[in-house]
Amino acid sequence: MTGRPSPTTDTAAGGRGTRRALPYAVHTRGLTKTYPGGQDAVRGVDLTVATGEMFAFLGPNGAGKSTTVSMLCALKRPSAGDAWVAGANVLTESHLVRRRVGVLFQHSALEPDLTCAQSLQLHARLHGLSRSDARSRTGQVLSAARLAEHRHARVRTLSGGMRRRLDIARALLHEPRVLFLDEPTAGLDPPARARLWQHLRRLREDERITVFVTTHYLEEAEYCDRLAIIDHGRIVAHGTPAGLKSALGQETVRLRTSDNRRAAALLRTDHGRTAFDGCEEVTVPVTDSAEWLPRLCATLGAHGIHIHRATATVPTLDDVFFHHTGRPFEPESGTP
Amino acid sequence: MTTARVPSRVSHTGEDGVRQELRAVHALITRDWLRLAANPTNTVLMLLQPLLFLLAFGGGLSALVPDSAVGGQYRAFLYPGILLMAIQAPAISVGIRLITDRYNGTIRELLVTPARRSSLLCGICLGGCATATAQGAVLLALAPAGGLPYRPLPLAGLLAELALAAFTVTALALVPAVHTRRPETFSTLLALTSAPLLFGSGALVPLSTLPSWVTTAAALNPLAYATDLLRRTAGPTTAAGVHWGTWQPPPALEAGVLLLTAITALLCTAHRFGRTDDMT
Incomplete structure (x- = not known):
């Protein structure tokens, strides 16, 4: 190893085709990216992803997810901090990082006029595979993506979901240890998104790899073992989906009223509760919603505020985001 | 569906360096062939332009340009220039494709x-060079139309020189391409430079008939060396080529100038191409 010492205990480069278990698939320390002009896209990200995990990197658009992935794939150079991916340092061993990771970018760059098999074989050769290995790996990944019967179809004739599966197949050609997927379900309809997640879970079992997924769909993060929430370039929370939700330890009463602003003010003064006035509803964190719901409704009714709708919810990832950032999760709310 | 796992043959350690780099270069050349085959309309259209020039421009101007000015038939004089035109368009399109x-x-x-950035750049350049040379070869097959008999040796020489010229033009087109983000800017730059470079190279009209400053400037024009090289291989000519003062460099030196230009251009491109932050 010529690079900086890795925090992993087993970083010895494996021989041809070996895959030693590394405790961490991804480890970053103070990872920062500042673009020319002083714009901070990523501000000191500390992340640890264990080998074999399915990890979600959640955040609104523009929060810094894609920039982080680009740095972890040794495509962009960090302005500060350090990162190790699959046992290699992104700064000093970028060629090893690129050899060991597979990447699926947000926008597919498959050649529309080539057939699926041509496209994959070319990519396999770009990764240095011999002609026969490229052919056999192409057959394997096309089968895994359930696209074997489309091997001679031109890429432009595939549906959006099939194209994404082909993209994933391409990212797996060189048998990466870590698979990065940047917004893999963007632009797909809900059934295609569900099928893609099913496909990812199966791949993780079959290929035995670490999967690192960025998404701005909260519900998708639930499919993962652990997740980190990034906002304005900083990690605001990380843990398992269940752990993050239970850490809030509270439920939420949501009230849609005739005057949300006044209702929130009243609940704050009369009950001493933290009440957030959203654009459509008032949200009130409580410990026991069954007890608090009638009390809050009675108070508002006594002040002549009509309640159109009242619901009580257990914590969701949206609540986790809200708790850590002070605003609801809106996919477009990040800085560009 | 589960995939049957076979023993992995993929290296994650960077062994087999040179062989893997060559595979990447080969993949990029293959990609350009496949792109060419997938879009035959564009390929035919690119070939039509020089053919039209040979038939229309050559036929029309041969009546105006006296044979004494070019030391033979004008069509035979024009043919090497037409060959150069045939490789120029596809070679330049590599630059446009890099931007898109x-x-x-x-x-x-x-x-x-x-793959190393230098290998990728070589693959992109050689891919453009190979497809451009192939298009030049199609025109070479029509040699008798340009007044050149079918003789294997000169034709093979012309093909090799076309490949060298295509490599140089591709490498030169990549320099502005890696520094430009908008295809429009690149097209404007091409419109501004490609026609003057072609006309100032003596490809279409003899350098001796052009103003003296153009003749002097031809010594700095890579296309002038390519034209001269092709013309001297196509057959004996009395048309004045590139001169350094009063001395005319021999063909081998002209080929050397082209190669050196290409290498210098590639080095300029590699510097920028290696900065991934700028290229992504």
Whole structure:
């Protein structure tokens, strides 16, 4: 190893085709990216992803997810901090990082006029595979993506979901240890998104790899073992989906009223509760919603505020985001 | 569905360096062939332009240009210039494609592979060179139309020189391409430079008939060396070629100038291409 010492205990480069278990698939320390002009896209990200995990990197658009992935794939150079991916340092061993990771970018760059098999074989050769290995790996990944019967179809004739599966197949050609997927379900309809997640879970079992997924769909993060929430370039929370939700330890009463602003003010003064006035509803964190719901409704009714709708919810990832950032999760709310 | 796992043959350690780099270069050349085959209309249209020039421009001007000015038939004089035109368009299109590939993310897909940036750049340049030479070869097959008999040796020589010229033009086109983000800017730059370079090279009209400053400037024009090289191989000519003062460099030196130009251009491109932050 010529690079900086890795925090992993087993970083010895494996021989041809070996895959030693590394405790961490991804480890970053103070990872920062500042673009020319002083714009901070990523501000000191500390992340640890264990080998074999399915990890979600959640955040609104523009929060810094894609920039982080680009740095972890040794495509962009960090302005500060350090990162190790699959046992290699992104700064000093970028060629090893690129050899060991597979990447699926947000926008597919498959050649529309080539057939699926041509496209994959070319990519396999770009990764240095011999002609026969490229052919056999192409057959394997096309089968895994359930696209074997489309091997001679031109890429432009595939549906959006099939194209994404082909993209994933391409990212797996060189048998990466870590698979990065940047917004893999963007632009797909809900059934295609569900099928893609099913496909990812199966791949993780079959290929035995670490999967690192960025998404701005909260519900998708639930499919993962652990997740980190990034906002304005900083990690605001990380843990398992269940752990993050239970850490809030509270439920939420949501009230849609005739005057949300006044209702929130009243609940704050009369009950001493933290009440957030959203654009459509008032949200009130409580410990026991069954007890608090009638009390809050009675108070508002006594002040002549009509309640159109009242619901009580257990914590969701949206609540986790809200708790850590002070605003609801809106996919477009990040800085560009 | 589960995939049957076979023993992995993929190296994650960077062994087999040179062989893997060559595979990446080969993949990029193959990609250009496949792109060419997938879009035959564009290929035919690119070939039509020089053919039209040979038939229309050559036929029309041969009546105006006296044979004494070119030391033979004008059509035979024009033919090497037409060959150069045939490779110029596809070679330059590599630059345009680099910009569009960068825009649609294809370049990023290349840069995330373990291949060295210099290998990728070589592959892109050689891919453009190979397809451009192939298009030049199609015109070479029509040699009798340009007043050149079918003789294997000169034709093979012309093909090799076309490949060298295509390599140089591709490398030169890549210099502005890696520094430009918008295809429009690149097209404007091409419109501004390609026609003057072609006319100032003596490809279409003899350098001796052009103003003396153009003749002097031809010594700095790579296309002038390419034209001269092709013309001297096509057959004996009395048309004045590139001169350094009063001395005319021999063909081998002209080929050397072209190669040196290409290498210098590639080095300029490699510097920028290696900065992935700028290319993604």
